[in-house]
Amino acid sequence: MPKDSGNRSPRQKSRGNTERALSPVRRGVLSAAFWVFAAAIFFSPLIFFTAVTRNPYIIQNIIFRSLTAVAVLLLLFSRKGHITFAKTYLDKPLAAYGILIALSLVAALIYYPQWKTAYFVFWGKRMIFFVFNCLAVFYISFLMAKDSYYKKILIYALIATASISAFYAILQYTGHEFIWPQNLHHYGSRSVSTFGNPTFIASFEVVIIILCLWAFTGASTAPSAIVWAVIFSLNFFALLITQTRSSWAGAIVALVIYTVFALKKGLWKKMAAAFAVLFLVAWIFPKLAYNHDHPTVWSRLTVETRNISNLMESSGMTQRLLIWGASWRMFRQSPVFGHGWGSFEIRYPVEQGRMIAEKPEFGGLRTHANNSHSEILEQLSQLGIVGFFIFAAIWLVFFYRAGRAYFESGGLLVLACAAAAAGFMADNMLGVTLNFPMPVMAFWAICGIAVAESSRGEYIVSRKLKTALALKIILSALVIFFIKKQVDYFKGEMKYFNGFTRSRMGDIKRAAKDCLKSWRYYHWNTDNNYELGNCFMRLAKYDREEWATEWKKAGVEPWATRMEAAVWAYKEALKANPAYDETYYSLAIAYQSMGEANEAEKNYREAASINPVSAEYFLALGNHFLRDEKTRDIKKAEEFYSRAFELKPDSPDIANNLAYVYMLKGDLRKSYELYKKALEINPAYDTAKRNLESLLPRLGIPVEKWRDKAIAAVKAENFAGALSLFRKIIDANPGDAGAAFYLGNCLTSLKRFDEAASVYERLVKFHPGEKNFATNLAKIYYMRGDRKKAVNFLEEISPNFPRDKDIDRLLNTFRGVGGNF
Known part of the structure; x- marks a missing residue:
């Protein structure tokens, strides 16, 4: 590979600019950047806490982003007096995509100016994700793959971290758990390993098994082939353990692509051996489970198809249909530029509520969703047609250049990386892991390797700058600031978790103080702010002088009462994410307690519009219109109680309240039947019993x-x-x-x-x-x-x-x- 491009203009040469191939480097600043990044790749997925924050990948992402930021800084200034960066054939489509998602905030603010803070927060999170979890990984991996030594380091780091995690997953699967609690609630027997979520490790393994297969088919000796066969089996076993069917489908896509084209290289024996290993592992997989009713691969694959005649029995599919339907509605509302990058989690509850209001039969499928569970709809709903086509262009160029490189050179590594990328994409036609830190790290790393393997005229670029030192100081300060903010975010998560735990234990005062400290570290944690509001609502005694000190530390004007403090906290939660119906409902209760009826009604209605299948919200609205005798509205109370009773006909409270409305209207027979209904549900309901007994003589029942x-x-x-x-x-x-x-x-x-x-x-x-x-x-x-x-x-x-x-x-x-x- 040439050391210089040989096509620089005289002006470029006079300025000291170079576009060059990456020379072998084993020491110096660039080497340090590569080693820091390799450390981020290897250590981040393996570090997690089970009783410090809500999710283990919080610390994983903090570590990964911090190390990656350092690696980026070292890379940029690896040559004295210059700024250094990579140049690839994906630069233009990636730049166009980056510009679009940066500008998509404008679309969001035009559509939803009332939610500008939340959109800034979510857009900011996604921009940071795009820069550090996607672009930085891609470009550093590209440069590492341009050097044969660091290419091995990168690939081995990916395989090593996955294999350690896979081994731990197998221990969990066989009943040897020593870190996580034994019962991981809704994950059941699905192993989570160090990732905290079976879906995350599953997508990671889609990439890794193809890299292992590449190493196995390229092994030149029998011992190395055996070693790679064992590692391949280990990681494939971990993929099966997760029971993630979308990842299984992705793995099949990747395996088929790799197999079809590898067979053209005459690798019949090795591919036959690899598939023998696959079938053996798939057969053994259910037999080693400590949970003896663990499903087989076949039963896991066919569990949905057995219910095809009645999709309502298949919640996994029908909930996706609900999410896809809401995503499609978002796209139709803004088909050109979408709703703004990062907007899905904010918009989804609203669109879901509207869908359920139109089709109440979907009420039982109501769910929370961070993403669309289909990368096509993810792009369309947030970036519209324009964003989707730019996104598609990136991958069309990628697969075209990777395919051309394979057919020209026959390199199996570029085939493996392209196959793994295709499998990961296939996984995300039903999944979400392109939007989560650890699995997407593996994806962008192999994309960087594939681009490096399929590039011939792309170089590491060094531009001489007179202001290089000043720029270095500024960027160094920004990296330090970024890492500090990452650490503050983690501290905030720790304080929130402490507060949440103490709240559940009944230590409300200390819980509130912990949540307020969390807010000081990071203002935009909607879960923390909501919990803080709940703590103030439940606080037995609010000592204004004591809390004045806490408010001063937080830089907030002291609130006179606990209800005022609760209202402030709930509003902070809504600033961070205005799409949680529970927050509006709790805010309404706080306003109701303060005597602010109009604000209470507004927030009750907002909660009910987001979640139109909550009988509790309609019951609260009905109560609201009967609370004050002077201003009560019997007609509206009847409307909301009737809706609540329709949603929850087994509630004695709703039946009793609706019966009371009919009593006020003078419809004694209807009132009596509803009181009877309440007592049939709960014969010990004294209020309903007294009311019914008062009606018996009036109705002539002896x-x-x-x-x-x-x-x-x-x-x-x-x-x-x-x-x-x-x-x-x-x-x-x-x-x-x-x-x-x-x-x-x-x-x-x-x-x-x-x-x-x-x-x-x-x-x-x-x-x-x-x-x-x-x-x-x-x-x-x-x-x-x-x-x-x-x-x-x-x-x-x-x-x-x-x-x-x-x-x-x-x-x-x-x-x-x-x-x-």
Whole structure:
């Protein structure tokens, strides 16, 4: 490879500018940049905390970005008096894409000026991600791959970190966990390894297994082939363990591409051996699980297709359909330039709410989404047609140049990297890992290697600058500032996690102080600010003088009351992300407590518009319109209670409140039926019971006459006659516990023990403090021959009746110690 391009203009030469091939370098500033970046690649995915921050990849990204920023700085000033950077055939499309996403903020601010702070925050996060997690990785990897020594370092760093993580995943899979809690809630038996999310390690492994396959097919000796076969098996096993089907599909795409073109090189034996290993690992995979009902590869692949006749049973697919539908709506609203880069997480809850309002049957699928779960829709929804075509152009150029290089030179590494990139893209047609730090690091690294392998006339560029020293000082200061901000963000996450944990333990005061400290480190953590508002709402005592010190440290004007402080915190949460319905709802409650009815109503409505399937929000709106007798609006209250009852017909509170509205309207029959409904759901609901009993005489329902006749029948030992009367009373008033008790006694006297047990069980469930209900149920169990159940039941309820002689006597009788009942 030539040391100089030989095509510089005289002006370039006089200025000392060069475009040159990267000469072998083993020491110096450029070497240091490469080693720092290699350290970022190797260490970042392996470092995580389980009880310090919410997610392990927070510290991973902090470390990676900080080291990468240092590496970029060292690279830029690796030649004294010059600024140094790479030049590739993807520069122009990447620059066009970067300019577009930078300018997309303008589109967002035009559409949503009221949310400008949130859009600045999300756009800023995505710009930092694009610069440090994408571009920096790509260009440094490109330059490393131009040097054969550092190319090996880069590839080995990727494979080594993945293999260590894969080994840990296998330990988890076989039941040998020593760091994470055993139960990782919704991930179940899916291994997460050091990544904290099975999807992240899965996408990482899509890249790594192809690199391992490349190394295996290129091995020149039997021992090295065996070593690479083992490493290949290890990483492929880790991919299977994650049970991430989109990544499995991506891996298949990558394997097929690599296999088809590698076979043209005559690698039949090695590819046959590789596929033998794949099938062996896939067969062994479920057999090593500590969880013996672990699915096989085939069952995992077919679990959705078995439900194809009823997609509503397949939440994984239908939730994606909901997300895709919302993404498509976003695209249709702004098809040319989209809603702005980073806007999806802000816009999605709103669009989802509108979709559910139109199609309530999707209500049960409501979910949170950071991204579109399809990279095509990700681009269309946020950057429109223009952004999508520029994005597509990047990859068309990439695959065209990589393919041409393979056919010209036959290099298997460029084939492997292009195949891995294609697999990663295929994975992201259903996934999101192009938008998360650790998996995307592997993706852009292999893209950099592929471009280096397929480049012939691209060079490392050094431009001589008179202001190089000043620029170095400025950029060094910016890097230091950037790293400090990264550290502050991490400290804020730690304080938030402390506050969140203390809040759940009931230590509200210290939790609030921790969350306020978190806000001081980083203002735009919506979860922290929301938790801070909740803490102020729950704070038992707000000492204004004590909190004045805390507010002063935070640089905020002291709030006079805890409610004012809560309102401020919720507003801070909405500044950071205005799309969480819970925040609007909590803010509405705070305003309601402060007597600001208009603000409360506005925020209740906003919460209900984002989440139109929350009965709680519509119940709150109904309550809002009945709260003040002078200003109450019965019509609106009826509207919102009816919507709430439609959403949650098993809520006794909603039924009771709607019944009260009908009572105010004078529709006593409707009111009565709804009070009955409330008591059928909860017979111990005293408010509904009192209201219903007040209506009985007004509706001419003679419950007391029926009761007198029933009791007379019991005294006459006419239990069958009493039975029908007590059933009639209970039908009229499902909350009449006395009638239900008599009903149970009548059934017992008639030796209909199973029916009696059902009656008493319901009484005990809703009246656990009534001893007679409990002792009668125990006697029924005993009389129908279930002595063990009778004993167990009495032992279970005895703590509710400490040192009760009747309970003790019954227990002795049932245990056969003596006595009778």
